[in-house]
Amino acid sequence: QQPVQSPQAVILREGEDAVINCSSSKALYSVHWYRQKHGEAPVFLMILLKGGEQKGHDKISASFNEKKQQSSLYLTASQLSYSGTYFCGTERPSNDYKLSFGAGTTVTVRA
């Protein structure tokens, strides 16, 4: 069962902030976040493990609410390079820890 991502798309001006959400109806072991540019492979951003801490990568950070089985990715002071499609992936014990991806959120940052 794939996680649900929202919103489907977001348009930002440079310097603005955005939040992307990822939720599951089943108990999670981990949440992964990847970014994909057009015509390229997905690139790893960060992973949040059950019981772990909030992660950060430059001005991109994420949180994991284990009780709600939800994760959020925070894009702060967005840059043009942040444009792309963001995917969350979830690992669940009930699915033998196979990574299942959401449908993606397309982020467009304009000057």
Place this chain on the structure above:
Amino acid sequence: NAGVTQTPKFQVLKTGQSMTLQCAQDMNHEYMSWYRQDPGMGLRLIHYSVGAGITDQGEVPNGYNVSRSTTEDFPLRLLSAAPSQTSVYFCASSYSEGTEQYFGPGTRLTVT
């Protein structure tokens, strides 16, 4: 260190033809996966392996076969290509569950 490599980059098949997509990694990762990516549907898991000799089905396994005889290689076979298999295929590897997945550059497959 080449990471994850995939061949070919592009392929056009006729309906009913068979072929093998190649995937190799040089990071000594035990876990390897095949995904297909279609517009608006994200990445869907086709087949999965947690080590040489061990494979398992993902969400969309029908029409595809895999085997894992070595740690490095994880080929994906299309048995009888159908237009519904037109997609971009990504191979990925990781050290274990709960760790970063490294993706190959992808194979763009068109079935006519």
